[in-house]
Amino acid sequence: MDKPEILICRDATDLARKAAEQFVSLAGRAMARVGRFAVALSGGSTPRAFYELLGSAECRERVDWSRVHLFWGDERSVPPDHAESNFRMVQEALLAKILLPLQNIHRMAGEKDPAKAADAYEHELCEFFALAPGQLPRFDLILLGLGDDGHTASLFPGTVALPEQERLVASVYVEKLKAQRLTLTLPVINAAAQVMFLVAGSGKADVVGRVLRRSAADDLPAARVRPANGSLTWMITQDAATSLSK
Numbered sequence: 001m002d003k004p005e006i007l008i009c010r011d012a013t014d015l016a017r018k019a020a021e022q023f024v025s026l027a028g029r030a031m032a033r034v035g036r037f038a039v040a041l042s043g044g045s046t047p048r049a050f051y052e053l054l055g056s057a058e059c060r061e062r063v064d065w066s067r068v069h070l071f072w073g074d075e076r077s078v079p080p081d082h083a084e085s086n087f088r089m090v091q092e093a094l095l096a097k098i099l100l101p102l103q104n105i106h107r108m109a110g111e112k113d114p115a116k117a118a119d120a121y122e123h124e125l126c127e128f129f130a131l132a133p134g135q136l137p138r139f140d141l142i143l144l145g146l147g148d149d150g151h152t153a154s155l156f157p158g159t160v161a162l163p164e165q166e167r168l169v170a171s172v173y174v175e176k177l178k179a180q181r182l183t184l185t186l187p188v189i190n191a192a193a194q195v196m197f198l199v200a201g202s203g204k205a206d207v208v209g210r211v212l213r214r215s216a217a218d219d220l221p222a223a224r225v226r227p228a229n230g231s232l233t234w235m236i237t238q239d240a241a242t243s244l245s246k
């Protein structure tokens with residue numbers, strides 16, 4: 001992987017706009033190349049404004065949604081209508097505003113038994129990407145956020161999902177959150193054609209510096225994201241990038 005591209009954004013609105021431009025461009029290129037665009041969405045709060053912009057009148061017409069397949073990078077073990085659900089967040093911000101064929105929505109079943117839901121999602125990836133045994137899915141784009149402990153997706157420090165090298169999808173109990181999660185594993189993330197982190201807020205400035213300095217002593221989950229044959233872009237608001245100039 002080449003050095004990551006770092007795009008500093010004025011604020012969260014600028015971040016959403018730049019991310020939407022990248023999404024539209026990457027979608028067009030993927031459709032021209034292979035006829036569809038397979039993207040794994042990130043959860044949490046940061047990407048919401050970006051998803052809302054994608055679903056806005058000025059943006060949604062620029063994407064041929066009939067050829068977009070939406071996956072999730074991770075999900076909380078809650079029903080899809082739960083306030084904590086990443087699916088619900090995307091449903092409200094984007095899906096409610098676009099015409100996306102139901103078969104193009106690949107939701108992680110957070111409401112089901114976590115181990116079974118992980119198996120089912122892994123099967124869905126194998127089917128969609130027509131994977132041979134041992135082969136990894138190659139998403140056109142994987143969107144990621146960054147937690148202040150350096151986690152990304154639901155790959156948290158010290159959890160069994162982080163070192164997982166065989167599974168495509170893991171279910172993991174996160175002690176610090178007292179919560180069960182589903183997550184794509186690092187091999188899947190690092191097999192993507194393009195990975196894009198969206199990070200906003202002064203509260204993330206310290207961890208952004210630690211992750212991008214990549215000091216081995218500080219082996220944070222997000223620092224392990226290095227697409228082997230893909231590109232990595234960090235879209236960071238100015239107030240989250242203050243430690244980069246030190």
Ligand code: 6PG
Nearest residue numbers: 043044045046145146147152153
């Ligand atoms: C989740 C996310 C998680 C998130 C980070 C940042 O399900 O919560 O996948 O990895 O991206 O925790 O969250 P914020 O954007 O809310 O800061």
